[in-house]
Amino acid sequence: AQSVTQPDIHITVSEGASLELRCNYSYGATPYLFWYVQSPGQGLQLLLKYFSGDTLVQGIKGFEAEFKRSQSSFNLRKPSVHWSDAAEYFCAVGARGGGNKLTFGTGTQLKVEL
Amino acid sequence: EPEVTQTPSHQVTQMGQEVILRCVPISNHLYFYWYRQILGQKVEFLVSFYNNEISEKSEIFDDQFSVERPDGSNFTLKIRSTKLEDSAMYFCASSAPSDRVPYEQYFGPGTRLTVT
Numbered sequence: 390a391q392s393v394t395q396p397d398i399h400i401t402v403s404e405g406a407s408l409e410l411r412c413n414y415s416y417g418a419t420p421y422l423f424w425y426v427q428s429p430g431q432g433l434q435l436l437l438k439y440f441s442g443d444t445l446v447q448g449i450k451g452f453e454a455e456f457k458r459s460q461s462s463f464n465l466r467k468p469s470v471h472w473s474d475a476a477e478y479f480c481a482v483g484a485r486g487g488g489n490k491l492t493f494g495t496g497t498q499l500k501v502e503l
Numbered sequence: 504e505p506e507v508t509q510t511p512s513h514q515v516t517q518m519g520q521e522v523i524l525r526c527v528p529i530s531n532h533l534y535f536y537w538y539r540q541i542l543g544q545k546v547e548f549l550v551s552f553y554n555n556e557i558s559e560k561s562e563i564f565d566d567q568f569s570v571e572r573p574d575g576s577n578f579t580l581k582i583r584s585t586k587l588e589d590s591a592m593y594f595c596a597s598s599a600p601s602d603r604v605p606y607e608q609y610f611g612p613g614t615r616l617t618v619t
Contacts, residue, residue: 417604423607423608425610431612432507432594432610432611432613433546433594433596434610435607435608435609435610438607454575466508479545479546481546489534489536489558489559489598489608490536490548490550490551490559490561491546491548491608492540492548493545493546493547494545495544495545496545
């Protein structure tokens with residue numbers, strides 16, 4: 390069965406500092422991987438995705454993520470965090486085929502200090 | 504930009520009552536999903552729906568739950584007899600098939616269901 394681990398429940402960074410949110414997945418084959426962001430009271434917005442090919446993927450709002458098969462990881466990064474990036478971030482893994490369900494991690498709550 | 508919409512944004516119901524949560528997926532999408540998020544917990548898959556039938560469902564999606572696409576635009580989730588533990592945010596999502604991106608799922612804003 391597929392699973393996702395986000396080891397950091399809360400992270401606090403200063404505005405302008407760099408950010409890395411960790412995500413480890415478990416899946417029997419090459420997975421589909423996603424990062425979503427959820428602002429308070431809002432739905433889930435897709436930040437970026439990995440399906441195949443280049444292991445460094447670019448997303449919206451200046452985010453990027455790197456797929457590392459050897460480490461079963463898909464960490465999210467941003468070189469310089471803005472106060473508006475404060476939100477909850479979810480990593481998700483998707484199965485290839487079947488019902489295409491997404492399995493989410495528990496999320497990382499990002500706080501940005503001004 | 505097209506988006507998934509959900510109504511109502513907040514639904515309060517009494518235990519044992521039936522509720523229907525409504526979603527309008529993005530118009531050219533063919534795959535539809537329901538997820539839920541209990542307060543403070545992670546987002547959980549409930550069901551996926553394609554070609555007018557359920558393609559996959561989770562253990563959570565028991566006989567109390569049903570889904571329907573009653574017309575060309577709406578996608579509904581019905582809970583027949585609500586329990587306290589059904590209180591959660593329910594998200595609808597949709598995706599379009601293609602060779603390269605089989606299911607980039609787009610989520611609606613959610614319906615917060617409160618069962619009292």
